[in-house]
Amino acid sequence: MVAGLREFALRSRDGSGKPVLDESNGEELMHVQPSVAVALGNRPVESPGTLYITSRKLIWLSDVDMAKGYAVDFLSISLHAVSRDPEAYSSPCIYAQIEVEEDEDDDDSDTESTEVLDLSKIREMRLVPSDSTQLETMFDVFCECAELNPEPVEEEEEEEVHNWVFSADQMDVRGGDEDAEWQISQSPTSVIGHSNGDEGLAQPMLELQINDQRFEDAEEMIHESETKDHH
Amino acid sequence: MLFFSYFKDLVGQEVTVELKNDLAIRGTLHSVDQYLNIKLENTKVVDQDKYPHMLSVRNCFIRGSVVRYVQLPKDGVDVDLLHDAARREARGG
Numbered sequence: 001m002v003a004g005l006r007e008f009a010l011r012s013r014d015g016s017g018k019p020v021l022d023e024s025n026g027e028e029l030m031h032v033q034p035s036v037a038v039a040l041g042n043r044p045v046e047s048p049g050t051l052y053i054t055s056r057k058l059i060w061l062s063d064v065d066m067a068k069g070y071a072v073d074f075l076s077i078s079l080h081a082v083s084r085d086p087e088a089y090s091s092p093c094i095y096a097q098i099e100v101e102e103d104e105d106d107d108d109s110d111t112e113s114t115e116v117l118d119l120s121k122i123r124e125m126r127l128v129p130s131d132s133t134q135l136e137t138m139f140d141v142f143c144e145c146a147e148l149n150p151e152p153v154e155e156e157e158e159e160e161v162h163n164w165v166f167s168a169d170q171m172d173v174r175g176g177d178e179d180a181e182w183q184i185s186q187s188p189t190s191v192i193g194h195s196n197g198d199e200g201l202a203q204p205m206l207e208l209q210i211n212d213q214r215f216e217d218a219e220e221m222i223h224e225s226e227t228k229d230h231h
Numbered sequence: 232m233l234f235f236s237y238f239k240d241l242v243g244q245e246v247t248v249e250l251k252n253d254l255a256i257r258g259t260l261h262s263v264d265q266y267l268n269i270k271l272e273n274t275k276v277v278d279q280d281k282y283p284h285m286l287s288v289r290n291c292f293i294r295g296s297v298v299r300y301v302q303l304p305k306d307g308v309d310v311d312l313l314h315d316a317a318r319r320e321a322r323g324g
Contacts, residue, residue: 082288084289095288097254151266
């Protein structure tokens with residue numbers, strides 16, 4: 001489900017050169033940065049191009065080759081940063097890491113070869129604006145867009161009871177299905193230890209009443225030691 | 232919201248964030264949001280050889296969903312407090 005980097009060349013026909021967005025799903029253009037070069041993985045830098053930052057993804061479109069462009073969803077961008085050290089890379093740029101699905105047949109050399117390029121295996125990307133004063137702005141827009149794209153929450157997760165266990169005491173309460181001998185009640189909604197779905201873990205925990213004398217305070221123990229036999 | 236509040240209190244302290252892809256980055260916690268996205272400053276990559284490109288990076292934004300661990304300063308953790316708070320949170324309180 002997680003798509004990494006992919007080719008993208010869908011441009012609008014109004015001649016503006018802008019990419020086609022999924023407006024029906026609320027995708028908006030957040031920022032346009034002209035004169036940006038892109039370097040994917042260890043590949044040589046590609047330019048000239050324009051970077052379009054939308055509320056969902058990054059799109060880089062070549063200014064000279066209308067069929068060339070790349071896109072990556074913010075959901076797939078693990079990390080982004082401003083990189084300024086000339087020793088690490090010749091020009092200041094935005095460095096981004098892309099989350100890639102681990103493949104057993106992963107062969108690193110594929111990402112370096114220019115002939116057989118599997119974009120979905122690209123893990124690092126550098127965006128180099130010709131105007132490096134724009135880097136902070138670009139970084140901030142990346143942050144904003146990342147925040148707009150949190151992990152999608154599955155409906156089920158909200159209702160599911162998380163079976164957290166806090167102590168060994170609870171282990172008895174978790175009778176569940178396997179304890180046929182309990183048979184406390186035929187009704188599935190009132191079995192001790194089962195939540196009926198509405199309450200949280202509070203229910204089984206509050207019912208635990210520990211009357212063990214060992215948990216009494218020391219002072220009370222002294223007082224009770226005389227009446228110990230009656231307990 | 233528990234850890235969001237907890238991390239907000241840790242802003243300014245040095246932490247090491249280990250990502251699910253094994254990359255570990257040490258830095259000063261600059262900010263955190265409700266999704267536990269993390270911004271670090273004065274970053275230093277723990278294993279420089281694996282990610283040489285990160286050498287020049289000083290500040291970064293890390294997506295919350297790719298974080299595996301956040302290593303905290305020993306004196307930055309009140310274990311009992313965290314333990315109680317976690318219980319309360321799990322009970323829905």
